[in-house]
Amino acid sequence: MKVVFDVGGSHMRVGVSADGGELVQVTDVVTPVNPEEGMLTLVDMAKRMVGEEKITAVAGGVAGVWNAEKSKILGSPNLTSWVDFPIKEKLQAMWGVEVRLENDAALGALGEAVYGAGKNKQIVAYLAVGTGVGGARIVNGKIDENNLGFEPGHQYIGESTLEELVGGRSLEKKYGKRAEDITDAAVWEEVARHLAVGVVNTILLWSPHIVVMGGSVIRSIPWEKMIEEVSSRLKVYPWVPMLVRRSLGEKAGLYGGLALLGQDQGGSRG
Template identity: 30%
Template sequence: MSSAAPPVLGLDIGGTKLAVAVLTEDGTTSAFTVEPTDKDRGPADVIDRLFAMGHRAVEQAGLGPIGAVGISCGGPLDASTGVLTGPLHLPGWVDIPIVRMAEQAFGVPAALENDATLGALAEHRYGAAVGARTMIYLTVSTGIGGGAVVEGRLHRGAAGNGGEFGHVLVRSGGRVCLCGRRGCLEAYASGSSIAVRAAEAVADRGAGSSLARIAEPRAEDVIAAAQAGDRLAGELWAETIDVLASALTDLVNVFEPEVVVLGGGVTRSGDALLLPIRARVARDAMPPAAAAARIELAGLGDEVCAVGAGAIALDLLDARSKETAHA
């Protein structure tokens, strides 16, 4: 791609937040902005606000017109047609032609990809996994998703939804997941699932817990209470670590990555998550995979999926530039 390539816009549609960023070719972000999704207001309202955020970001960045738009969202989605077919974290969003809508709104080409797949791309290109030939990325947020780069190439799967690591089975016959199965990792260790488990535990046996003084305990409340020595919160957090470590051990055995990158809101717990996960995977993964894999927190923080969205916009520009050159 030419050094004079225009900036691009990355849009991320999350279950709890919308994020936008203007990205230049070297991965530098400008005008990064976050707002609540307020998904109960419906897709039309959310998309209108997302595009308005994008227009404001382009103006605030002051880098001139953008050349393309990249869109990050959880699946299921169809990246080839640019349609959100029915994201699990966005009930009621069925067959939304988000790429066509973005192209109409911004007047430039657009591309769509699974959010966690883009998290993997962003961390591999600009973040904690730069230089790795094989890496996996797990985002532990409202839901749990994942992505992988295998031998230097982004793994997308046949329909663009590969890397659904949140739906690895960790408890056969266990809690019901949004996907309809029982016992998925997401049903135990996502931020929203930790909150639900906490509310159930408080109602069942938590009269003496500090969590009982919180009307609707969130994942961060559970983590803080566990670190303060609350017994019930400690049990909830220990189970969270257990299922995450179990799933990651399986993924390390399958992919044998050089780097495992953990991102998403739950990872703000830092060493409370990272240290026991590292120890468990090192203990349980098969050699030499266990010794080969470094487990790190995401280097791009809350910007990761917006950066990944910008990265596919840059790739789109690059591909179109090559098509023009060979025409």
């Protein structure tokens, strides 16, 4: 059985697959603040799902900037206590197999590019707007070559980062309630305008065939308003690339893990 996981700033999910192409079971819990507890929880969740079956491969994403060896995160605004924790070493010791690790949004991007809304598109730009803001550029079904990783949420718009303007945690701090509980239309129109600027910047820098957007905050965004804002700003090109919502929902990162494992075995799906 193959195990895939996705650790975000607020929740973490684990899925298992028998054939490496379809998830047969998925479960999620609140992300523990303590990384040691997080490791134990991941392993326990997987064991409960696979039962007596042997775990043959593991891949997962964790929110943050990784070191070159992809063994630990060097920085993470929403998982500060996980920084410098030996994630790869701990998980490999617990599972007894090689564990492939990536940024969580990068795996979400890969999942949508290979299995989801970006399938069959050569260049996919992915933006995940949830607790924070992440994303990645996918080229020909693989995470694009990079040096430090992709962090579109940390682009500056005026004096603030995109994440500070539209991320769920930032909105909660500003308005005193969770993003999903904010009902003021004026607030969401402002968020849509800020997000549109971030989308335009991403298109200008990554030149994608399609922009796929996901994350809990996206569900509250006035979608057509945001597209109008993008179109009104993106004048340098004769047309605007496709902008679509993700199709895999909260499983995008898990499917990205399966795609990563598939590439390790010499091929990719989609």
